[in-house]
Amino acid sequence: MNYLHKKLVKRVFEEAQVKSGKNSKSGQAEYLSNQFEELGHQITSRTFTSIYNKYVLGNEARAVTLKPELLEFMAKYIGYDSYEDFVTNNTTPSEKQQNPVKTKSKYFNLERIVLYSLLAVILGGLCYSFFLKKEPKCMTWNGEKYEVVSCDISEVEVPNDIIIYDATIYKKQHKLSLSEVKVGMSYYCKMNKGAIEFYAYFGKHPVTKEHLKPVTPYMFNKYVKPNLE
Known part of the structure; x- marks a missing residue:
């Protein structure tokens, strides 16, 4: 993960906490959503929350990316002229050691680029179908x-x-109807207001993320069987 992206996202949320006075992540995300909309960039509070979860908390399961346009808005939000300006002013010597930056000469970089390009063309021509992904x-x-x-x-x-x-x-x-529920082979989760949902596979509830529990004979006889008769 790009350490500068993590630092930028963290700074943006810290700025939102100071300006909004809200301490919860969701409150800060909602505040940022409103602020960025005023700046001309529409992004939901849920997306901001996903960005925080991925780049600050390290939850790689979150399928969200920081596009160039958003990086620019985020950098300007915390007082920089651009994302490039943020990068220039936030790369310390110690961080350079932890996240090495290319220091070779321009000539060497150009030579390497040309070499890689030629290799890509040759390999692409020889085994095009193999590299299709x-x-x-x-x-x-x-x-x-x-x-x-x-x-x-x-x-x-x-x-x-x-x-x-x-x-x-x-x-x-996938969800199961009552007629599909089987003891020991199906799973359930108690929802708000006492409602119960049944699922075909174990793991976590797709929305609430609560752990699904196996259907026992007791659960089947109490919640399923009476509704089948």
């Missing part, structure tokens, strides 16, 4: 099951979080 996939919960979406899609366009594609969860996890 599919774009990374992500998925989101649509209320009944997971569906595949582009990793570049905005979280504004979907009701639930966008996560990295997992073939097993994508194929196996």
